[in-house]
Amino acid sequence: MDKRITIYDLAKTLGVSAGTVSRSLNDHPSISQKTKDRVISKANELGYKTNKFAVNLSKQKSNTIGVIVPKLNSIFMSTVLAGIEKIANEAGYNLIISQSLESMEKEKINAKTLYDSGVDALLVSLAYDTSNFDHFANYIKNKIPLIFIDRVTNLPNCSTIIIDNKLAGFVATEHLIAQGCKNLLYISGNLKQNVYSERLKGFQEAVAKHNLIFNNANLLESDLSPGSVKQAITHIKDTGIPFDGLFVANDSFAAHCLKELKKENYKIPQDIKIVGFNNDPISDLVTPTLSTINYPGYEMGILAGQSVISQLNGSIDFQAANSITLRHELIIRESSLK
Amino acid sequence: MDKRITIYDLAKTLGVSAGTVSRSLNDHPSISQKTKDRVISKANELGYKTNKFAVNLSKQKSNTIGVIVPKLNSIFMSTVLAGIEKIANEAGYNLIISQSLESMEKEKINAKTLYDSGVDALLVSLAYDTSNFDHFANYIKNKIPLIFIDRVTNLPNCSTIIIDNKLAGFVATEHLIAQGCKNLLYISGNLKQNVYSERLKGFQEAVAKHNLIFNNANLLESDLSPGSVKQAITHIKDTGIPFDGLFVANDSFAAHCLKELKKENYKIPQDIKIVGFNNDPISDLVTPTLSTINYPGYEMGILAGQSVISQLNGSIDFQAANSITLRHELIIRESSLK
DNA sequence: AGGTATTACGCAACCGATTGCATAACTATA
DNA sequence: TATAGTTATGCAATCGGTTGCGTAATACCT
Incomplete structure (x- = not known):
């Protein structure tokens, strides 16, 4: 077969040293143009391919960016990934993607594996x-850029890319109030996560601002899985509070609730108005269409990508790791109209 | 800071050779248990981490599996990826994922990049x-396992993981016919792709079997983007054929069509019955709910993962590369009921 | 032409493992 | 105890580049 040819083969063929070949191929300034041309054309002629393994070893870097997401099969996450991949790819980096499957344990393992690789x-x-962050200590200690996206935590020298969840929650809630809702329910995800707890804060602020009541019954913490829809419906029906406005932490769950409520003969939006979150494609296809907060996943990915790349290129001071907040947007559709 | 310690450090500390350390760490049979224990415990004590770069160079393999998908942000693809990732991860492989963005050019570049890395x-x-497959030649020549998923081609020694699209198309179509449809329209994606052309074959077979008419007007080739919905509606309204049954190549497009047809005052399913494809989460949330073909994305991912791993482990003969066909399933919902 | 500054290149160490082959150490057998 | 047979280890080459340092070769200047 055709064994890979190396810089040594080239060097021998051309009668120069391997160092010269290497420098020529990397366009090093201390090599004459004439030599570079000779080397490069011979390299093409012989079909030379640089061996990444050797480069990695000698440079101690891999041209690879690790990514850990909770689940790949989520429309939001895969959209974020699409953005990241685009930027990384353009910058010549490969993406190693792994999923934690929402488990801290697996996240730990993945973080270690990626670190090792x-x-x-x-x-x-x-x-x-995830409630503990020791598994990121190695990255920080070794100054490997570490960036959190959407579901974030505050670690020294780590950038975060988020939206203003609190404000978004506030806006969504105030919209419901403006449409005449008096008894609001926030159906939340795990409140240990910044995204959901922030939205709750916004929800509470809006409720307080308009002198509505907020107590335990106005909040339902859920795992947002389809299986939990019944529980939500039960809450709505049996709490005794005449809920007329729902702010649901994601569109998918909101759509399920919508469907179930219709089955229970609630009229949407007449009886209960709903605002979801994410602007999932689904939100525009259900009946009635679902009001929601547009969550710029792709842009988040793009920004996350750009942020890493610039940190890797040194064009951003690593110490000055910053936090980027993207703009969200309330999209008003049928499910929340008076 | 703490510079990484190497097998040489261990060797010096323990008074043995680097080779012995290496073999001990890899549980090589020719090392005594006593020595292995000493080495391993010292390695732990000093916090030894194997340097993957060096291992890769010397073994000329990376413990990494490349993946090229058209788009990351598709619910189907990300589901497939979730399955692949799970298996790969369990087997100790990393996944480098890249997207072709539906462009052969980018697919070529990605294939090359992944090959090089x-x-x-x-x-x-x-x-x-993608109509040309030269960019995979390097893989085949060098016996690097190459597996196609869903959107496949037939290359020597390459496995494929697919469903029986022709049969699925047949089943979907026959279902529509059984529900009384006489004038069927298949809204297809790019017919150069196996998935869509196979479904067309199934569609045609069913139509023929039941002595219905098939000509150009019964087929609409589309790019299936939301922007093309109008074109589809126009086709339905203006062709002069009283279409009463639609087989649409994916649920997302089907859902859009459904919505648009309702706007045009078609009654679904009374006037027109619809069957989609994929069992996208969306299909169960639209009104009326959408009949569809369940397409086992996650299982495809799992199988693809298992297939690669076993080829890499040599537990499957590389030459005997096989083609796996998964079972699909017709899910009947409201949109197609008599 | 002689001296100095540049430029272009070669040398060889280095990155951190893996592994075929040789051999020392130890066991078992006669 | 000498000898053959195992078993455990060391040696050193190898994987394929990168790069600091030294110097030969050429250019520039007076």
């Missing part, structure tokens, strides 16, 4: 139950 | 317009 940077969206 | 195997779901 020598990623140059790590992007993370935290698992559902 | 030394992936041990490649999983591919082809781009929309």
Whole structure:
């Protein structure tokens, strides 16, 4: 077969040293143009391919960015990933993607694996139950850029890419109030996560601002899985409070609730108005269409990608790791109209 | 800071050779248990981490599997990926994922990049317009396992993981006919792709079997993007054929059509019955709920993963690369009921 | 032409493992 | 105890580049 040819083969053929070949191929300034041209054309002629393994070893870097997401099969996450991949790819980096499946344990293992395999940077969206962050210590200690996306935590020198969940929650809630809702329910995900707890804060602020009541019954913490819809419906029906406005932490769950409520003969939006979150494609296809908060997943991915790349290129001071907050947007559709 | 310690450090500390350390760490049979224990415990004590770069170079393999998908942000693809990731991760492999964005050019570049970065195997779901397969030649020549998923082609020694699209198309169509439809329209994706052309074959067979008419007007080739919905509606309204049954190549597009047809005052399913494809979460949330073909994305991912791993482990003969066909399933919902 | 500054290149160490082959150490057998 | 047979280890080459340092070769200047 055709054994891979190396810089040594080239060097021998051309009668120069391997160092010269290497420098020529990397366009090093201390090599004459003439020599570079000779080397490069011979390299093409012989079909030379650089061996990444050797480069990695000698440079101690992999041109690879690690990513840990809770689940790949979520429309939001895969959209974020699409953005990240685009930027990384354009910058010549490969993406190693792994999923924590919402488990801190698996997140830990993945973080370790990626660290061991020598990623140059790590992007993370935290698992559902991550409460400890020691598994990122190695990255920080070794100054490997570490960036959190959406589901974040505050670690020294780590960037975060988020939206203003509190404000979004506030806006969504105030919209419901403006449409005449008096008895609001926030159906939340795990409140240990910043995204959901922040939205709750916004929800509470809006409720307080308009002198509505907020107590335990106005909040339902759920795992947002389809299986939990019944529980939500039960809450709505049996709490005794005449709920007329729902703010649901994601569109998918909101759509399920919508469907179930219709089955229970609630009229949407007449009886109960609903605002979801994410602007999932689904939100525009259900009947009635679902009001929601547009959550710029793709842009988040793009920004996350750009942020890593610039940190890797040194164009951003690593110490000055910053936090980027993207703009969200309330999309008003049928499910919340008076 | 703490510089990484190497097998040489261990060797010096223990008074043995680097080779012995290496073999001990890898549980090589020719090392005594006593020595192994000493080495391993010292390694733990000093916090030894194996340097993957060096291992890769010396073994010329990366413990990494490359994946090229058309788009990350598709519910189907990300579900497949979730399955692949699970298996790969369990087997100790990392996944480098890249997207072709439905462009053969980018697919080519990605294939090359992944090849250069030394992936041990490649999983591919082809781009929309891929018509040439030279970019996979290197893999085949060098016996790097190459597996196609869903959107496949027939290359020597390459496995494929698919469903029986022709049969699925047949079943879906026959269902519509059984519900009384006489004038059927198949709204297809790019017919150069196996998935869509096979479904067309099934569609045609069913139509023929039941002595219905099939001509150009019964087929609409579309790019299935939301922007093309109007074109589909126009086709339905203006062709002069009183279409009463639609077989649509994916649920998302089907849902859009459904919505638009309702706007045009078609009654679904009374006037027109619809069957989609994929069992996208959306299909159960639209009104009326959408009949569809369940497409086992996660299982495809799992199988693809298992297939690669066993090829890499040599537990499957590389030459005997096989083609796996998964079972699909017709899910009957409201949109197609008499 | 002689001296100095540049430029272009070669040398060889280094990155951190893996592994075929040789051999020392130890066991078992006669 | 000498000898053959195992078993456990060391040696050193190898994987394929990168890079600091030294110097030969060429250019520039007076």
